[in-house]
Amino acid sequence: MSAEITARPKARPGKRTNDPDGLRKRVLDVAEASFQARGYHASSLGDLMAAAGVTGGALHHHFPTKKALALAVIEERVAAAVEATWIAPVQAAGSAREGVRSVFEAVAAELEQQGFVRGCPLNNLAHELSLADADFRAALAGIFSAWREAIADRIRADQQAGREQGTDPQRFAALAVATYSGAMSMAKTAQDSAVLRDCLNALEQGASSDSSNKGGAVAKRRRRVLRQHRAF
Amino acid sequence: MSAEITARPKARPGKRTNDPDGLRKRVLDVAEASFQARGYHASSLGDLMAAAGVTGGALHHHFPTKKALALAVIEERVAAAVEATWIAPVQAAGSAREGVRSVFEAVAAELEQQGFVRGCPLNNLAHELSLADADFRAALAGIFSAWREAIADRIRADQQAGREQGTDPQRFAALAVATYSGAMSMAKTAQDSAVLRDCLNALEQGASSDSSNKGGAVAKRRRRVLRQHRAF
């Protein structure tokens, strides 16, 4: 047995390649997943270190505290998730309503496919952390705000194109985000994505739905107008 | 200094009065408050014991584990809160829509008065615990289900009275609960209850108001929101 090949760490220190960006990314990946699956307080740095294959020194070098790590997850990962699954699709859609509908359906389809509901990344952390720390709350509130603003902006763009004249952008955005958040909350708790489609259908039919006649865009639109003068 | 008056616990053992129900209630009170304010994992049994003035032995006697305590909070307190603030008012209201509206407004008024948003008790715990433990999830899902079912039942009652013929009970209930849950989530994160009224207004005016005809009531309501609009 050669002493050089099977050398101990001291005899042959081994080759280490510094990769700060890659290591940071790995830690964020693991932290994001664990925070979503188990929550912030239930995720220990020891578990994260083991899962990411990172030592305590390296972790501390990139993220001095657990809070700093969570803040990075919120600002870099959660915000990006909202941007990717909501903001960009809504901006790219033909209209605000169509954008909202497509996101609902895309998420519902994805959940049905993978058979497991992890919940909304933003809401998951918001519930646990927004009352615990002011910095957490500010970061999370900013993402919520940007989310709603993007939808409201899309409504305004529709309005400049002559559509959605009777729609209040802010209210519409609040309702869309609230409905999605709440539906995901229920879907996560029940581990059943069906409620997402229920909410989408109810939303599209203006809080009312006709169980006896679901088809026909013309009929739907006529009924929608008829319901205009009815409160709620 | 008299030895009898300032006697130590050993010298004069003191009179202890067993009050199992009262002690249990005190523990539940403290646990409910702490779980809502700080979350389950961030609440230590030591803190709860100190706040409730209860020893470890007594706590363990009534609740063998922390999980058992949380389960009791969910089944006895969270369920009761949903019953009191949602189910009973909706059943007592003149109609399902009116019930939903009155609850939204009552909660919004309460939040504005106390100037602090604690969030929805059910959603707060659901997000943190529904993925952590199967028993937690089942208990929380049951409350969500009862909540929606009560609203759906109220719609059905309206329908038997000749109203709401075009409304799907299940969908309507899902939308109401989801909107409320999501709105409370945003209100908690932003510490601003204004979004609750935004959502209620959007709900009442119908999420799909694409035409330009507007009743006086709707226009009035919109103006009110503009007046009370606050920076986010």
Added chain:
DNA sequence: TTTAAAACAGACCGGTTGTCCTGTTTTGTC
């Protein structure tokens, strides 16, 4: 090559956590 800073390794520590355990006191029943 020299050198200083960045990147990483890994042990260490004080404090906390949830639970268990052994006693003691109270309570209801006969």
Added chain:
DNA sequence: GACAAAACAGGACAACCGGTCTGTTTTAAA
């Protein structure tokens, strides 16, 4: 009053957590 069970007291403990610390290696600039 006897007595068993319930109710409560309080210490002990092992595991764990997050953060710190010292030391080593890599990297890049000079």
